[in-house]
Amino acid sequence: MEKQEAKRLGHRLVLVVYPFQGHINLMLQLATILYSKGFSITIAHPQFNSPDHENHPEFHFVSIPDDLSKSNSSPSNFMAAISALNSNCEAPFQQYMEEMMKVEDPHDRVAGVVYDGFMHFAQAVANNLKLPGINVRTSAAATLLLFAVFPDAHHERGYISFPESLAQAPVPELQSLDLKGLLGSTEIPTPILELRATMTDATKKASSIIVNTVHFLEQQTLTKVQEHFPSPVFSLGPCHKLAPSASCSLLKEDTSCISWLDKQAPKSVIYISFGSMVRVDDKELVEIAWGLANSEQPFLWVVRPGSVRGSEWIELLPESFKERVEGRGCIVKWAPQKEVLAHGAVGGYWSHCGWNSTLESVCEGVPMLCRPYFGDQGLSAKYVCSVWKVGLELEGVLERGKIERAIRKLMVETEGVEIRQRAKDLKHKAELCLSENGSTYNALNELAQHILSFG
Ligand code: UDP
Numbered sequence: 001m002e003k004q005e006a007k008r009l010g011h012r013l014v015l016v017v018y019p020f021q022g023h024i025n026l027m028l029q030l031a032t033i034l035y036s037k038g039f040s041i042t043i044a045h046p047q048f049n050s051p052d053h054e055n056h057p058e059f060h061f062v063s064i065p066d067d068l069s070k071s072n073s074s075p076s077n078f079m080a081a082i083s084a085l086n087s088n089c090e091a092p093f094q095q096y097m098e099e100m101m102k103v104e105d106p107h108d109r110v111a112g113v114v115y116d117g118f119m120h121f122a123q124a125v126a127n128n129l130k131l132p133g134i135n136v137r138t139s140a141a142a143t144l145l146l147f148a149v150f151p152d153a154h155h156e157r158g159y160i161s162f163p164e165s166l167a168q169a170p171v172p173e174l175q176s177l178d179l180k181g182l183l184g185s186t187e188i189p190t191p192i193l194e195l196r197a198t199m200t201d202a203t204k205k206a207s208s209i210i211v212n213t214v215h216f217l218e219q220q221t222l223t224k225v226q227e228h229f230p231s232p233v234f235s236l237g238p239c240h241k242l243a244p245s246a247s248c249s250l251l252k253e254d255t256s257c258i259s260w261l262d263k264q265a266p267k268s269v270i271y272i273s274f275g276s277m278v279r280v281d282d283k284e285l286v287e288i289a290w291g292l293a294n295s296e297q298p299f300l301w302v303v304r305p306g307s308v309r310g311s312e313w314i315e316l317l318p319e320s321f322k323e324r325v326e327g328r329g330c331i332v333k334w335a336p337q338k339e340v341l342a343h344g345a346v347g348g349y350w351s352h353c354g355w356n357s358t359l360e361s362v363c364e365g366v367p368m369l370c371r372p373y374f375g376d377q378g379l380s381a382k383y384v385c386s387v388w389k390v391g392l393e394l395e396g397v398l399e400r401g402k403i404e405r406a407i408r409k410l411m412v413e414t415e416g417v418e419i420r421q422r423a424k425d426l427k428h429k430a431e432l433c434l435s436e437n438g439s440t441y442n443a444l445n446e447l448a449q450h451i452l453s454f455g
Contacts, residue, residue, distance in 0.1 A: 009037075009038035009039060009040075009452070010040075010106075010107045010108055010109060011038075011039050011040065011108075011109060011110075011111035011451065011452065012039065012040040012041070012042060012108050012109060012110050012111060013034055013039045013040070013041055013042070013110075013111055013112055013113075013114050013134075013451070014042045014044055014097070014110060014112075014113050014114070015027055015030065015031050015034075015041060015042070015043050015044065015114045015115070016044050016045075016093070016113060016114070016115035016116060016119045016122040017043060017044065017045040017046070017051070017116060017119070018082075018085070018116035018118040018119050018138075019045060019046045019048050019049035019050075019066075019085070020049065020276065020277065021049075021249075021250055021275070021276035021277075022138065022275065022276060022354050022355065022356045022357075023116050023118070023138050024045075024049065024051050024248050024250070025240070025248050025356055026116075026136070026138045026212055026239055026356065027043070027116060027136070027138075028043070028051060028056065028243075028248040029239040029240055029242065029243040030114065030136065030210065030236070030239055030243075031043060031056070031059055032056075032242075032243035032245070033236065033239060033242045033243050033444065034114070034448075035058060035059070036243075037444070037448045038448070039111065039448075039451070040060075040108055041058070041059045041060065042059065042060045042061070042062060042100075043056075043059050043060070043061045043062070044062045044064055044093060044096070045061070045062075045063060045064065046063075046064050046066035046068070046085055046089055047063050047064070047065060047066050047068075048066050048068050049250055050063060051248050051250075052248070055248065062096055064089045064092050064093050064096070065088070065089075065092050066084070066085055066088050066089055067084070067088040068081065068084055068085070068088070079191050079192070079195065082118055082195060083191075083195075085118075085119065085121075086119065086120060086121045087121070089119070089121060090121040090124065090125060093121070093122065093125055094125045094128060094129075097110070097113075097125060097129055097131075098129070101129065110131060111131075111132070111451055111452075111454055112126070112131055112132040112133065112134050112207065112451060112454060113125065113126040113131055113132070113133050113134065114134040114136060114210070115133065115134070115135065115136060116136050116138060117135050117136060117137050117138070117199050117202070117203060118199070120198055120199050120201075120202035123135065123202035123205050123206060124202075127205060132206075132207035132208070132451075132454045133202075133205065133206045133207060134206060134207060134208050134209070134210060134451070135202060135203045135206035135208075135209045135210070136209075136210045136211075136212075137203075137209065137210070137211045137212070138212055138355065138356075139212075139355040139375075139376040139379075139380075140211075140213055140218060140221075140355055140376065140379060140380060140383065141211045141213045141218045141221050141222050141225050141233070141235070142218060142221045142379060142383075143376050143379065144200075144203065144209070144211070144225045144228070144229065144233075145221065145224055145225055145228060146196075146379070147196035147197075147199055147200050147203075148196075148200045148203075148228055148229075203229060204229060204230065204231075206231050207231055207454065208231045208232050208233075208234060208447070208450055208451075209225075209229060209231055209232070209233045209234070210233075210234050210236055210447065211225075211233060211234070211235050211236070211237065212236060212237040212238070212239050212355070212356075212359065213235050213237045213359075214235060214237045214238060214359070214362075214429075214430055214433050214439070214440060215235045215433065215439035215440070215443070216429055216433065216439065217237075217362070217383070217388065217426075218235075218383075222235060232446075232450060234443045234444075234446065234447040234450075235439065235440065235443050236440060236443055236444055236447065237359055237440065238359045238360070238362075238363050238430060238434075238440075240338060240356070240359070240360060240363075241363055241430070241434055242434065242440070242444070244338070249334065250276070251276075251304070251333065251334035252333075252334060253334055253335060253336040254332040254333060254334060254335060254336075255336055255339075256332070257300055257330050257332050257335050257336075257340065258336065258339060258340070258343065260300070260330045261300065261330075261340065261343045261345045261346065262345070264298050264345035265298075265345065266344050266345060266347075267344070267345070267346070267347030267411075268297065268298050268345060268347055268411075269297070269298045269299060269300055269343075269345045269346050269347060269348075270292070270295070270297050270298075270299045270300075270346075270347065270348045270349070270350060270369075270407055270410075270411060271299070271300045271301075271302075271335075271340055271341065271346050271348070271349045271350070271366075272288070272292070272299060272300070272301040272302065272349075272350040273301075273302035273335065273337060273349075273350075273351065273352075273357070274302075274304075274307070274351070274352035274371075274373070275351075275352050275354040275356075275357055276304070276354075278307065278352045278373045278374075279306075279307050279308070279309055280307065280308055280309070281308070281309045281310070282308060282309065282310055282311065282316050283398075284398045285303075285308050285311075285314075285316055285317070286316065286317070286318070286321075287398045287399055287400045287403065288301075288398065288403060289317050289318075289321045290321065290400040290403075291398075291399075291400040291401075291402070291403025291404045291407065292325070292329065292403070292407070293321055293324045293325050293329075294400060294401075294403075294404040295403070295404045295407040295408055295411075296408075297407055297408070297411055297412070298328050298329065298345075299325075299328070299329045299330070300329075300330045300331075300332070300335065300340065300346070301329065301330070301331045301332075302331075302332055302333070302334060302335050302337075303331055303332075303333065304333060304334060305333055313333070314331060337357070337360060338360055341360050341361055341363075341364040341366050342364050346364075346366055347366070347367075347411050347420075348366060348367050348368070348369060348407070348410045348411045349361045349366045349367070349368050349369070350368070350369040350371065350394070350407070351368050351369070351370060351371070352371060352372060352373050352377055353368075353370050353371075353372045353377040353378075353380040353381040353384065354377060354380070355376060355380055358380045358383070358384060362384075362388070362390065362423075362426050362427070362430060363427060363430045363431075364427060365423045365424045365426065365427030365428075366423060367390050367391055367410055367416065367419045367420050367422075367423040368384050368390060368391030368392075368410075368423075369391060369392055369393075369394055369406055369407065369410050370384050370385055370391050370392065370393045370394065371393075371394045371398075381393055388422065388426060389418075389419065389422055390419055390422050390423040390426055391410070391419065391423075392406055392409060392410055392416075392419070394406050
């Protein structure tokens with residue numbers, strides 16, 4: 001039925017993926033959502049971290065040569081990788097698009113290029129081909145303003161800085177988050193500022209902007225974003241709820257943890273995962289382990305292979321820890337996270353606060369323990385702890401006593417009651433946004449109309 005609808009509309013969207021897990025997830029969810037609205041879909045992705053085409057026979061996939069190895073930019077050096085992807089993919093993508101448009105079926109015409117904001121070259125290609133570019137922000141709407149507010153990449157000291165005394169100054173445009181919380185640091189290096197400025201330029205040229213956020217979560221900020229950017233902004237979050245079946249994990253999910261969860265008491269388990277990129281050192285691994293053991297709570301812990309510096313996986317964990325937590329703890333390499341967070345046994349999520357994970361937790365009403373590491377994670381943590389007040393932040397050096405106390409406070413103690421109640425309320429509000437005439441439901445229909453209006 002969806003295929004027939006796609007034929008009826010006769011409009012194809014080309015989606016350009018930024019090849020890291022959280023971004024791939026969002027782009028494939030978006031593809032599924034737009035496909036369900038009747039658009040045909042082409043997914044253009046770099047060769048690096050290619051999504052599995054077989055999971056999505058309904059889409060056409062095209063692999064863009066990225067030359068990442070030749071540019072000497074290891075994918076773990078994000079700034080170099082972003083820069084290489086943008087310079088290396090532009091020409092082959094433009095060539096692919098030109099060839100595709102030459103032989104285009106009049107009943108299957110390209111209606112626009114939908115691109116991850118980090119792949120800003122795609123806006124330039126869209127401009128060259130006189131196609132509408134639709135910019136996708138995979139993190140909070142607040143980051144659109146953040147990137148735009150400090151665009152001066154030519155600061156004389158090579159980075160933007162402000163006195164520590166201003167660090168606590170509230171920024172009313174951004175729901176009164178403080179400056180340091182927003183920027184993550186009081187000093188921002190030039191390459192990051194340059195990237196933010198380039199991304200902001202592309203966003204300003206886009207015909208529309210899609211943000212994976214939920215309107216009520218960032219209401220004030222979204223008003224400011226719309227004042228700042230000329231094109232319409234569509235809040236389509238939480239996308240994972242609109243496209244729950246869009247499977248796109250690069251690592252194999254260990255589903256045995258779901259049977260383990262089935263055996264645990266309701267709301268008793270703390271789930272720990274730091275996403276697809278964060279790495280910890282060996283000391284932190286051991287402190288986390290003992291903090292979990294001493295908290296006496298059951299736990300499900302994702303330790304991604306290669307995420308502990310200097311070791312393959314969990315070889316550094318002492319036998320005494322393993323004996324102490326036997327039956328009470330489950331450690332896996334990669335979990336079916338959305339299913340885990342939706343499981344009745346999970347009562348808390350210790351997270352790095354990647355934006356996808358944050359939304360996934362909010363939508364299941366799971367309170368959070370926040371330990372942000374880099375990028376926009378600090379901003380998400382501020383939202384969780386200071387604005388929505390559905391979590392606690394774990395600050396400073398990671399130490400077992402601190403971890404134990406924080407877990408107990410979040411999960412069982414009376415101090416955490418209000419946090420747990422607010423988390424439940426947020427889940428309910430998010431559900432309303434997805435229902436008929438909710439903000440996300442309406443935004444999706446408006447976006448579809450908007451794309452069709454390009455002609
Ligand atoms: N994820 C998962 N299994 C895991 C850990 C993470 O499926 O064991 C998924 C998670 O559901 C989320 C994504 O990986 O959709 C991580 O994206 P996020 O933006 O939270 O963090 P990033 O990995 O980009 O730092």
